[in-house]
Amino acid sequence: MVTVLLDSSNTNLSVGVARDNLLLDYVSYEAWQRQSEFMIVELNKLLEKHNIAKEEIKEVIVAKGPGSYTGVRIAITIAKTIAVALDAKLYAVSSLRVQKDGAVPSICVINARSGRSYVGVYQDQEIIVNDCIMKNDEVLNYLNEHPDYVLCGEAAYLGKEGKQTNNLQEMLNLKDSLESINPLSLKPVYMKD
């Protein structure tokens, strides 16, 4: 059973394939504004490299946001299409949650621009703070108040170094805690409206 993993919710493009719940191979690189050009190409390369026939794809896991307006929509559109075309199960997970550092309490951030951040705080299976938008100084205050928490994600815009975790592996880890979703009802999470 093959699982396809897709995340383009921030400036990165991440594409992975798993077989029987083991992450087989993946690519992840910065591709701001060009994720739509590369996502399908990278997926095809991975399928070819590992001799995977499309019919073997039984599951798709996608990061559903919050994050970049266009970025979130790219991975979701492709994930929905695969799920419908191949009758594969679709799972959607918070793009903040997939950045968490395993069982360590993690403050996951994505730059929401205009001095704001998307923030979610997670520990293991537990949600400490639901995904939300915070002003950057509020994030920094929260960070100071919780010195034992780990900052996760691309955090240079906060003047901090965030821990980079393997978002695709985390997606795979979270799958069992998720319900599969009807591709026609999946909507991107966009918190700015």
Next chain:
Amino acid sequence: MEFQITTKSAEETMQLGARFVALCKPGSTFCLTGDLGAGKTTLVRGIAKALNIKSVVQSPTFNIMKVYFDGNKPLIHIDAYRLADLDTDIGLDEYIGYETGITVIEWPEFIRNLIPENAIEVNITHVKDDMRNIKIISNDKELMEGLK
């Protein structure tokens, strides 16, 4: 601060675009105003040429936004004309003032709430034939001194 310049040809207008590139900081946003045919797109072509962008630059009136990657830094060209009276978020805020690029916005009045405070206002008026009067308003001292 305000600075005015008169250009006598399309080439001179393009040269002004090149001076903008040489003088502006990364992440700068230019707001272009002026009637149809005033020369807004000509000025953007000057900016694109100075960035070594080989693609043909046309106003993205239909597309709303075009991003050129084939130059020294990304050029983000927005035409907000079709967003008039549309109160809808299409994620343009992620591109305006993008750290490593230059953003140029035509019809900025239709997305006023997205325009950064430090945006450089450029107004072009048609004088006669190929002659244009170009007014630049900005608080960027280095840019304004450099233009003089």
